[in-house]
Amino acid sequence: MIVLGIETSCDETAVxxxxxxxxxxxxxxxxxxxxxxxxxxxxGGVVPEIAARSHLLxxxxxxxxxxxxxxxxxxxxDGIAVTGGxxxxxxxxxxxxxxxxxxxxxxxxxxxxxxxxxxxxxARLTDNINFxxxxxxxxxxxTQLLIVEGVGNYELLGTTVDDAVGEAFDKSAKLLGxxxxxxxxxxxVAKTGDPHRFKLPRPMFGRPNCNFSxxxxxxxVREQFLKIKAGQHSSEDISDLCASFQTxxxxxxxxxxxxxxxxxxxxxNDGKSLVIAGGVASNERLxxxxxxxxxxxxxxxxxxxxxxxxxxxxxxxxxxxxRLKMGLTDDLDFAPRPRxxxxxxxxSVSGAGQKV
Ligand code: KG4
Ligand code: ZN
Numbered sequence: 001m002i003v004l005g006i007e008t009s010c011d012e013t014a015v016x017x018x019x020x021x022x023x024x025x026x027x028x029x030x031x032x033x034x035x036x037x038x039x040x041x042x043x044g045g046v047v048p049e050i051a052a053r054s055h056l057l058x059x060x061x062x063x064x065x066x067x068x069x070x071x072x073x074x075x076x077x078d079g080i081a082v083t084g085g086x087x088x089x090x091x092x093x094x095x096x097x098x099x100x101x102x103x104x105x106x107x108x109x110x111x112x113x114x115x116x117x118x119x120x121x122x123a124r125l126t127d128n129i130n131f132x133x134x135x136x137x138x139x140x141x142x143t144q145l146l147i148v149e150g151v152g153n154y155e156l157l158g159t160t161v162d163d164a165v166g167e168a169f170d171k172s173a174k175l176l177g178x179x180x181x182x183x184x185x186x187x188x189v190a191k192t193g194d195p196h197r198f199k200l201p202r203p204m205f206g207r208p209n210c211n212f213s214x215x216x217x218x219x220x221v222r223e224q225f226l227k228i229k230a231g232q233h234s235s236e237d238i239s240d241l242c243a244s245f246q247t248x249x250x251x252x253x254x255x256x257x258x259x260x261x262x263x264x265x266x267x268x269n270d271g272k273s274l275v276i277a278g279g280v281a282s283n284e285r286l287x288x289x290x291x292x293x294x295x296x297x298x299x300x301x302x303x304x305x306x307x308x309x310x311x312x313x314x315x316x317x318x319x320x321x322x323r324l325k326m327g328l329t330d331d332l333d334f335a336p337r338p339r340x341x342x343x344x345x346x347x348s349v350s351g352a353g354q355k356v
Contacts, residue, residue, distance in 0.1 A: 200247075
């Protein structure tokens with residue numbers, strides 16, 4: 001089975017072709033990603049209208065590229081998958097229209113994939129893991145802990161009550177004047193910093209539930225920054241602040257994961273995997289600490305390579321392939337959804353992407 005996947009929900013235009021080979025390494029036949037970081041950098045965040053226009057400009061070429069590098073033509077596809085939501089509506093419309101057109105012209109099954117399900121199933125593409133598993137989904141728009149019971153079957157254990165963790169990285173980096181997107185920049189700068197110099201809060205640490213909060217931490221970074229005389233910030237000040245911020249995030253997220261693992265293991269005492277996904281899952285510090293947390297419980301951490309943690313087409317194609325195998329195709333009257341929670345039974349609503 002061969003599926004092409006399109007991702008246009010935020011600031012990457014991405015197209016990939018995957019197949020259901022038994023060996024994970026042979027599954028991704030092509031994976032092209034055009035990042036819009038340069039376009040949005042002057043604004044310090046994603047400008048939705050500019051994002052949509054850029055997707056429209058590049059999608060045709062990227063579709064051709066993905067097929068060409070897989071050595072395939074449209075006739076050979078068994079399905080065409082696209083991010084149907086959640087995300088920025090302009091970009092979603094571009095991707096969905098494009099996928100529907102191909103589906104109609106070539107009479108190919110159409111699959112509207114939840115972007116979060118794409119992240120959630122990536123570990124099955126890369127590591128062949130079985131259900132159930134505990135998923136920490138950490139990106140620019142989402143911070144969630146979910147039990148993944150099966151395709152389309154998710155239980156939300158905890159989410160953020162305010163900012164997403166990636167948003168906290170991006171906004172703190174903007175404040176510190178160290179570039180966009182903030183996550184990778186903070187990680188780089190933090191490498192030379194002292195994580196103990198600034199006492200920053202660890203929101204939600206020790207709480208009995210599995211929720212997160214990051215807006216207070218972001219405000220604390222701002223307060224510490226303003227305490228240093230304007231215009232007199234040394235590079236050491238900035239790297240110490242970045243290291244202290246990153247440590248607060250990692251310690252807090254590890255604590256929330258321990259709580260969620262208690263719930264997960266109570267339900268599935270033979271559970272084996274803690275999976276991380278989403279752009280923030282590329283953070284090396286976070287990966288190392290969560291690996292130790294998983295080992296504490298006799299489990300293993302499954303962390304896809306960074307290029308498959310940030311937004312990409314392969315995760316959408318793979319989720320589409322899993323859905324296609326179950327006969328879960330969609331009609332061509334599907335309407336893109338700016339909001340689309342993975343666990344409809346929960347009160348949490350998935351955000352519509354991060355804007356300036
Ligand atoms: O999953 P993603 O590519 O897009 C969304 O669906 O949001 O995640 C993007 C987010 C951004 O906030 C970015 O700053 C963050 O992931 N990010 C990181 C790192 N790489 C990307 N955060 C911390 N450390 C990183 N190395
Ligand atoms: Zn994402």
